[in-house]
Amino acid sequence: MSNTREFAAMPDAQGFFGPYGGQYVPPELKQAMDDINRAYEEIRQRADFQEELASLFADYVGRPSPIFHARRLSSQLGGAQIHLKREDLNHTGAHKINHCLGEALLAKFMGKQKVIAETGAGQHGVALATACALVGIPCEIHMGQVDIEKEHPNVTKMKILGCKLVPVTRGAATLKEAVDSAFEEYLKDPHNYIYAIGSVVGPHPFPKMVRDFQAIIGNEAREQFLSRHGRLPDYVSACVGGGSNAMGMFTAFLADEAVNLVGVEPAGEGLEREGRHSATLSKGKPGQLHGMACYVLEDAQGQPAAVHSIASGLDYPGVGPQHSYLKDIGRVSYQTATDQECLEAFMTLSRVEGIIPALESAHVVAWAMRVAPSLPADQHILVNLSGRGDKDADYVANLLGL
Template identity: 80%
Template sequence: MNSTTSFAAMPDEQGYFGAYGGQYVPPELKQVMDDINSAYEEIRQMPEFQQELASLFADYVGRPSPIFHARRLSEQLGGAQILLKREDLNHTGAHKINHCLGEALLAKHMGKKKVIAETGAGQHGVALATACALVGIPCEIHMGQVDIEKEHPNVVKMKILGCDLIPVTRGTATLKDAVDSAFEEYLKNPQDFIYAIGSVVGPHPFPKMVRDFQSIIGNEAREQCLNKYKRLPDVVTACVGGGSNAIGMFTAFLNDSQVRLVGVEPAGEGLDTDRHAATLTMGKPGVIHGMACYVLADEEGNPDPVHSIASGLDYPGIGPQHSYLKDLGRVQYDSVTDKETLDAFMRLSRVEGIIPALESAHAVAWAIRSAPTLQPHQQILVNLSGRGDKDVDYVAGLLGL
């Protein structure tokens, strides 16, 4: 598992990561997806595209994002040192801008007339609206009504940035329903529209494409750790909903067998309830939104209603590459509850002066739980995937602040 070619071939030409991935789409969409894949493979080889994207990462997003040693938190916990990869400092406040810039540039290259997307917590929506404003393409974002009410600051940002925000009231009115709604709109004119998926999910080539754009996180972090600490971290962890920030971080370390990789899922109100979204922990292989992956579903294969305190994690599926990595045993998938997440949100805020996104606070909570079990010379690198501006009103309401 530690050879340099172990993971190089993921996915195969049909978009499969082992048994997961593929294109489970209507026949009329097969050619459309293949055209997107061809355009992506073409554009990624173009020096001018790579130069434009690198320039935007540096001068627009503000990359590289730094690694911060959370010394006070580490001292309080005892045990391992906690390091934070500060994706929260990116323009728009999260890792989502990394792939949204790539998708917007791809849409421009393909001559698309509108970009359509879903959003849960609103970070993908804000990032995509930002990228579309930058390149001058109309943008339509579908968002569940429950999430609109929870994430008001991001809703306002999207409207200011000029996107057409579509409230989704069907079903549970959360992320899964927003995906369904956005995909239906996309199907009306897939030749002129492009569906900019917000995570490493959906039909091929999106899991590959979003991963590639997000891999800058891990590539930077690996180099930063070697330069600053002359070593790799012992543990690398990130929250997992669809899985984009986690796969973006993990990819650079997959062949480093000495580095333990941990994805943290939302246990919500408990794994012994139906109020969680721990897909890899509690789900089973199935098909959802154009891909084969682990799914939380009933006996008929219908996706279960799911829950997380973090709107960006309440999804009943998971990226196909994560499904494959679970089966391989290369990545460990654990979970933390809403309560642990809320405690971590407040603790990081008050000990280090960093307000994390509730999504990212899942990974922080796992690090808080795990650090005391390790030695002081060991390091846990946490992908702090986003900041908590969007969550402060919601958290204040929960805690009566």
């Protein structure tokens, strides 16, 4: 097992986590990425930046987010105890605000005139529009038409917050197409624009930078759990699409060999159904996508495959390069949950604990519900509840005929 220092040093100077990551971009975009990296490395060392970010986390986001022991759910299931890191209680309702505040402050520091981004479920879009309103920078969000129709509450919030929303109708009209569209807009003027990537994906330095801003989740959780229980959890788990909430949770525990790290991908309608799942690490292979080397789901022609998940924030044919590396070295176990398991977990958590989770987060709740009964009662599963389900409530109600 690698030691703390090796994990902390990732990525290397070229942005690689082992063979994954890097900058697979045109020369003009490489210059822009290098400029962002230099600015980030400068600003992160400054006490005034760290103090402003810490103040916003405390007084704007409402951090630290608490850990809740789901006693009724644990008792009902039998076996291990399930605990929830309540990122759903953050301002804007998910973990996304953690890195969006950092990216908006970086954009302000660099003197950028517009922030551009993609969004799937809309949580990144809402969080970025919120952060841009706070610092006073124009914001443009690209979102697939399918997701716009599915996540109407978040679309409304983005418009209220003043961002320009760009519907993307090409291809499957979901997250991958939104990323493509946003990158094209960014390439028109990378000097004056900044692309605020919504996960630990894309060319260096974004996988590193988004991870660093999200690492507050795991840092808090580790300290909170130790303080309350005098020990670390046996399992630390999170859902994985691009992988930002999971890297935010996992980073603090990477060197703790006794802690099992579990990432839960969307199995959609079944891993055997090509194009109807988004389980990149489970079914994909090493390739390149959106400026990085990572695991990719590909079709017979070697192009990014069609993907599906009931959760709009998880339907992506790639995954963060650090996740790809952690899979290869065996430090994280990547599991899956189907759409049906996700829906069951969504309704169970809502009705047993009074917490409506995001469909994304319901995937990891489903995994925890599946494994808890087989574990001893003195074991502890810490779940990153990355977002709340306000955005999904109408969609689920219609789906289930409630």
